[in-house]
Amino acid sequence: MNPTHYLVLGALLFGIGAVGVLIRRNAIVVFMCIELMLNAVNLTFVTFARMSGQIDGIVIALFVMVVAAAEVVVGLAIIMSIFRSRRSASVDDANLLKY
């Protein structure tokens, strides 16, 4: 099977994730889009590892998964506390970090 398909799929998934992060307002959805981007990158890593026959890409993909897991923990906790204080999970409501 042609590995290029995997790369195209990875790019598509990354693009969907990026657009999701930019246009969606629900913090949970934004978060899931980030996960989507991470996994798109993982797919690309693994594909390149397969194409070059070297193990490096797979190892990095594993690292990304570990970091993503940790990030999920922290990120969800932040979203939880924002929701608790504001009764809203919209990222546009939490706009205090500005001039």
Next chain:
Amino acid sequence: MIQALQVVTAAAPPAASGVTSLAPLVLLLPLIGAVVLMVGGRTVKRVAPLIGCLSVVVAFVLAISIFISTIGMDAASRVSEISLWSWMPVESLQVEFGMRIDPLSLTFMLLITGVGALIHIYSIGYMQHDENRQRFFAYMNLFVAAMLLLVMGNSFLATYAGWEGVGLASYLLIGFWSYKPSAGSAAKKSFVMNRVGDFGFVIGIFIMFTEMGTTSFTGVFANIGEVAKVHPGAVTVMSLCLLLGACAKSGQVPLQAWLPDAMEGPTPVSALIHAATMVTAGVYLITRSAEIYNLTDTGQLVVTIVGAVTIMVGAIAGCGKDDIKKVLAYSTVSQIGYMFLAAGLGTGVYGLAILHLLTHGFFKAGLFLASGSILHGMNEQVNMRHFGGLAKRMPLTFVTMTAGYLAIIGFPYFSGFFSKDPIIEAAFAVGGTKGWLLGMAAAIGAGLTAFYMTRLMIMTFFGDARWKNLKSPDGADYHPHESKSVMTVPMLILALGALFAGGILASGDRLVNWLAPSVGAYVEPHPTILTPGVITWGSVALMVIGAGIAYVLFGMRPVPVTQPVTRNPIILLARAGVGGDAINESLFARPGIWLARTFAYADARGVDGVVDGVGTSIVSISDWWKKWQNGYVRSYALSMLSGTLLIAVALMVVNFS
């Protein structure tokens, strides 16, 4: 850029040996005295005058012993150097700190410590009732130390250090009675006007360094001949720069106006600093730089012109003043003019400048101490119109003043006669129109000297006792009385010097021959346009005429107690100090103020404008830019994404092109 010449390493004078090697101690003693008095506080308060006097007296004794041991040597070996430490070892600027003990510096050491010791002792009495006499003696000792450094240093840089030191001490002592606003402003005036001269001096030293790479006397004198061949202009500029420094320090035209104002200081200060020693530093500098001036006719000509003009300016101004100390101050200006004239006449007669300097040191210090004694007995009144008939009340002061008077007017066979007459002869000996101009200036100056000094004597000591019907500025009656012996004894010693020092020093050309190793052999001037006899007795005749006119004007009719109103332009000119302050005002003050205002304007509009402009534009750019920081996560995410894309695209462009 002028290339420094290949420096000739001159054979340095031999190192000092025997008692001469103790010379640094002469300088150190007054310095220690000054430091002890300054930091000692109350612990030394009771013995402050003792410490002040003792340090100078011991220094004087040391100087005498060095002098005696030097006299015992043959003329050739009388110049020696003491190398102390490496002062400024910076790449090509290697300045050794050391001392040069030769007849010239020894003469000055004796004058400074000798007259200094007498005036210190006099000050015990004069400053007896002053709360701050510890500070007074500290400054006086500081002055003596700085003045000794000025004359003992073996390089122009060391002289410059002493030069600034005496300037500081002079400033502190003029403003000693700082509760008087006039004293404060006089101190500032002297300090600022001396800066003008110091600027010239320091530029002169810079030129020495660029041309010869050294500032030591030995090095400069060994190389100056070579410089004169390659860059004669540089030697002239150097000599004029040094002259500017000398003019400011010695109160010569056009920088003379600070000296009369300096009389705001206590009278011993006027006697020591502004009559006998510091103001003669300019003469020392020119005499010490004899080898430079000998090579430049322009430089020497300017020195003689400055001297001749100053003789006249000082003498004319002295005739118009009623303040006894200001008359003496202008007299100092005029007498130093004689020294400059002699120094400018150059080769062979430098010694005459020093001879007049020494006799002047004696008689002018005596005159000032006597005037201080009068002030002491007359509630610090300085206006001579309040005096009169004091001869009987203050006999010893009168004797001192008379001795100084006979000496300064050049009465035959007293000190001033022996020192002033050769200068007048030397001026005539130049020959031609120049000789006539310089000679007549000097001779007429002698006549004017007799006029204003006779006026001073008559107004102070003779005539009606005008003080009987007047009150002093503080409203008290005058009770003139003779001063204590601690004041009169130093006065009388100086009076003896005023009477006989000139004869002793001049007989057999003793002094000028003694100075020969430092300033070159003495060549007796032979005036051709007039015979020496005519000159001598002609100036004596002028002196008698001057004194006679003064007697007719002030001795034969009563002196008004207030200054009479007059329209006589000569009298008005004299009262205005011959425009000394006007020159300052127009030459230095106004351009200075104008320059300062221009700079202030340029600073407010130019510099501040640029600085403020940079700030304002950065603020307005940020105001626009900060709109990006809107707080929405997605806009931050977009900027991150676009940044990443930008980098990716840039990498691709680089890799694939």
